Amino acid sequence: MSGGESTGVWQYAGLRRSYVFIIFPANWLARTSIFAAGLLRNGRLRHRTKALPARIGPKNIAHQGIHAVDLFKKLPMVLQAKDIYKSFGQLPILKGVNVEVSRGEVVSIVGKSGAGKSTLLHILGTLDNADQGQITINNTAVRNLSPRPLAAFRNRHIGFVFQFHHLLPEFSALENVCIPGFIRKQEEAAVKQRATELLDFLGLSHRLQHKPTELSGGEQQRVAVARALVNQPDIIFADEPTGNLDSAASQDLHRLIRRLSDEYRQTFVIVTHNKELADLSDRCLEMRDGLLV
Ligand SMILES: Nc1ncnc2c1ncn2[C@@H]1O[C@H](COP(=O)(O)OP(=O)(O)O)[C@@H](O)[C@H]1O
Ligand SMILES: [Mg+2]
Numbered sequence: 001m002s003g004g005e006s007t008g009v010w011q012y013a014g015l016r017r018s019y020v021f022i023i024f025p026a027n028w029l030a031r032t033s034i035f036a037a038g039l040l041r042n043g044r045l046r047h048r049t050k051a052l053p054a055r056i057g058p059k060n061i062a063h064q065g066i067h068a069v070d071l072f073k074k075l076p077m078v079l080q081a082k083d084i085y086k087s088f089g090q091l092p093i094l095k096g097v098n099v100e101v102s103r104g105e106v107v108s109i110v111g112k113s114g115a116g117k118s119t120l121l122h123i124l125g126t127l128d129n130a131d132q133g134q135i136t137i138n139n140t141a142v143r144n145l146s147p148r149p150l151a152a153f154r155n156r157h158i159g160f161v162f163q164f165h166h167l168l169p170e171f172s173a174l175e176n177v178c179i180p181g182f183i184r185k186q187e188e189a190a191v192k193q194r195a196t197e198l199l200d201f202l203g204l205s206h207r208l209q210h211k212p213t214e215l216s217g218g219e220q221q222r223v224a225v226a227r228a229l230v231n232q233p234d235i236i237f238a239d240e241p242t243g244n245l246d247s248a249a250s251q252d253l254h255r256l257i258r259r260l261s262d263e264y265r266q267t268f269v270i271v272t273h274n275k276e277l278a279d280l281s282d283r284c285l286e287m288r289d290g291l292l293v
Helices: 058-062 066-073 117-124 147-157 173-183 188-201 217-229 247-264 275-280
Strands: 020-025 035-041 044-046 077-088 091-102 106-110 132-137 158-161 235-239 268-271 283-288
Touching: 077 117, 091 117, 106 117, 106 247, 106 275, 117 235, 117 268, 147 158, 158 217, 173 188, 173 217, 188 217, 217 235, 217 247, 247 268, 247 275
Parallel strands: 106 268, 106 283, 158 235, 235 268
Antiparallel strands: 020 035, 035 044, 077 091, 077 132
16 A cells, blocks of 8 residues: 555444445545555455446545445455245244355354354355255355256365364375365366465475374364365355364464465355454354344
8 A cells, every 4th residue: 555545544334343444545636546445454454456447536435435335345245145044843043144255254153052053054055955045155046056066066166174174084185185176177286286285385294195193183174174275165164173173273273264364365154162263253243043143
């Protein structure tokens, strides 16, 4: 950001709980400046958009609000879930959940045990069906997909990390990470290269040939994160990813998630009991009485 740009920053608080919306006049004096928009988190600019095509003069912006909302809408939405209902037998679990997640966001979901967090995560991740409601991931209405295209869509666009790593014991760390890429029928050398890079990023370059049983809990979980990342998914759903880790390994994983979001704009929705992980996210939602609040 050059000096001139910061002079006309509007903070549009309250649009999203933990977000502030800001608008930069690219050239403050020129009424026909192109503006860019971004999101501010903890005093740092994140997700700056390219210069927006809208030509808005300072006067318009002075009456802001409506423009801020319009510009905000231009930020790419990765996940939109609307009116999600789910019951098990007579027991209603989800009672009209609405949630939207934009690219690069880390959203955490907290709530009591049995509140329906895992149920929601499975439904958002297309592993289970809602009784009612719509889910759009990357502009695709996933409900309309039949089983085979849905499986392909999931492989291509969605990553999962669970509390237990679910790595295949007979394969090495590198092979485990490669598997989703092979299922996607990507070229073997390219998949291996990406898997190696990811394991390196996650601090596991010295563990490529280790089998899961030869790795610590934290290392296993980082392999699981690499596996979730290998097809460059639009969104990763993680269900209590640090639930089985000690505090040092949990902290490592938190830092990595934050870096993946900051450096690669990787989007995460994370169910967690871990306060630190929830605090480190961009937005924390609570599952209560079948709704997200
Ligand atoms: N497949 C299922 N069949 C019946 N009840 C289920 C099923 N899955 C979850 N439940 C019930 O739904 C409620 C919410 O479960 P869950 O989503 O796992 O909660 P959380 O992840 O918040 O602890 C619980 O009461 C649980 O017993
Ligand atoms: Mg759960």
